[in-house]
Amino acid sequence: MKHFDVLVRGSGIVGQSLALSLARLGLQVALRPDPVRSDGSPDVRAYALNATSVSLLQALKVWDALPAHAATAVHDMHIEGDAPGASLDFSAWEQHVRELAWIVDAAVLERELASAVKFAPHVTVTTQDVHATLTALCEGRTSATRDALGVNFERNDYGHRAIAARLSTGRAHRNIARQWFRSPDVLALLPFDTPQPQSSYALVWSMPNERADVLMAADDGVFEQALMQATAGAAGELKLVSSRADWPLMRAQASAWCGPGWVLLGDAAHVVHPLAGQGLNLGLADVTVLSQVIAEREAWREVGDEKLLRRYVRQRLTPTLAMGQLTEGLLRLFAQDLPLVRELRNRGLTLVNHLSPVKRWLTARALDS
Numbered sequence: 001m002k003h004f005d006v007l008v009r010g011s012g013i014v015g016q017s018l019a020l021s022l023a024r025l026g027l028q029v030a031l032r033p034d035p036v037r038s039d040g041s042p043d044v045r046a047y048a049l050n051a052t053s054v055s056l057l058q059a060l061k062v063w064d065a066l067p068a069h070a071a072t073a074v075h076d077m078h079i080e081g082d083a084p085g086a087s088l089d090f091s092a093w094e095q096h097v098r099e100l101a102w103i104v105d106a107a108v109l110e111r112e113l114a115s116a117v118k119f120a121p122h123v124t125v126t127t128q129d130v131h132a133t134l135t136a137l138c139e140g141r142t143s144a145t146r147d148a149l150g151v152n153f154e155r156n157d158y159g160h161r162a163i164a165a166r167l168s169t170g171r172a173h174r175n176i177a178r179q180w181f182r183s184p185d186v187l188a189l190l191p192f193d194t195p196q197p198q199s200s201y202a203l204v205w206s207m208p209n210e211r212a213d214v215l216m217a218a219d220d221g222v223f224e225q226a227l228m229q230a231t232a233g234a235a236g237e238l239k240l241v242s243s244r245a246d247w248p249l250m251r252a253q254a255s256a257w258c259g260p261g262w263v264l265l266g267d268a269a270h271v272v273h274p275l276a277g278q279g280l281n282l283g284l285a286d287v288t289v290l291s292q293v294i295a296e297r298e299a300w301r302e303v304g305d306e307k308l309l310r311r312y313v314r315q316r317l318t319p320t321l322a323m324g325q326l327t328e329g330l331l332r333l334f335a336q337d338l339p340l341v342r343e344l345r346n347r348g349l350t351l352v353n354h355l356s357p358v359k360r361w362l363t364a365r366a367l368d369s
């Protein structure tokens with residue numbers, strides 16, 4: 001059996017990025033995709049990626065290979081509460097950055113990573129069993145190998161699902177991401193340039209399971225009407241240009257992230273609510289930090305040494321827990337229907353909107369997870 005330095009299990013965005021990143025250090029990497037093939041339907045999601053994630057993809061030579069229509073810059077962000085006039089605005093110009101985030105086509109990004117993997121000299125894609133000094137588990141939230149290791153995946157199911165779809169509208173998006181926070185749903189329209197440049201959006205709409213059941217079963221016309229009602233026409237007349245897909249929402253955290261010869265990254269280690277668009281950003285930050293820790297290891301230390309892997313965990317645990325708590329806190333705050341709580345949260349939004357230092361701090365956290 002051939003021996004590798006690292007076996008990466010799971011070829012989602014985190015797994016493929018890790019394989020490429022470690023191969024750049026000269027390590028021999030085996031990448032094992034899921035033996036169970038997906039149903040082949042394209043992922044309709046578009047991810048909001050922060051500056052740190054974009055830097056990693058640039059270093060892996062994947063960012064520049066993305067077709068222009070697959071990545072749209074966000075220059076402004078407009079958040080609305082559930083009371084008239086309660087809103088919060090962020091702008092790249094005000095925060096002295098070129099863009100607040102990039103909205104990237106999930107399926108195209110996976111495809112570009114796969115073609116980079118194909119040409120990477122030190123990466124072997126295999127479904128065979130192989131020996132490796134380190135096994136990196138990037139199998140996503142349902143990781144069977146993590147479960148087989150006896151690692152507890154502590155999960156808090158929200159009883160909510162997120163519906164994703166692609167939309168087009170007659171009105172230009174002007175690179176503004178729009179989000180509505182109200183009880184009990186959170187709706188995001190992410191500016192996008194496919195199929196219509198400057199007038200498409202990627203939708204992420206999270207809501208309680210019962211409502212999601214109704215909206216997933218509704219025909220396109222009824223769904224579009226519900227969208228128009230929820231957005232009050234702020235983004236123009238929204239039309240579906242893709243099928244709808246939905247995901248159950250949870251917050252989850254593995255009880256252990258590493259052991260002798262194994263380590264967890266991405267959703268296999270932690271899952272957060274997508275309302276802040278940070279799950280994949282956290283996973284790509286895991287890739288950056290693990291690669292750095294491995295690159296800087298003592299010459300005599302093996303890549304599977306648990307002491308080495310703990311250095312990675314120490315750097316990643318705190319920001320990941322903080323992001324999980326922040327998203328859960330926001331969700332709880334906006335799930336409350338008591339008039340007093342509603343009044344306070346909407347006043348809070350408006351107050352933050354007038355506090356430049358707080359906005360700068362929030363933007364800095366969002367740009368670098």
Ligand SMILES: Cc1cc2nc3c(=O)[nH]c(=O)nc-3n(C[C@H](O)[C@H](O)[C@H](O)COP(=O)(O)OP(=O)(O)OC[C@H]3O[C@@H](n4cnc5c(N)ncnc54)[C@H](O)[C@@H]3O)c2cc1C
Nearest residue numbers: 010012013014034047048139140266267277278279280281
């Ligand atoms: C609706 C929605 C919107 C989101 N929007 C954003 C956003 O805007 N920004 C953001 O940063 N994040 C976002 N996220 C979060 C993001 O989707 C995840 O954090 C990210 O996809 C995790 O990537 P991953 O590679 O760790 O896991 P996955 O994407 O789940 O990939 C895991 C891979 O491992 C494979 N696999 C599973 N089991 C095995 C096995 N036993 N052996 C080998 N392979 C296996 C799977 O088939 C899959 O290919 C969103 C999530 C949802 C649900």
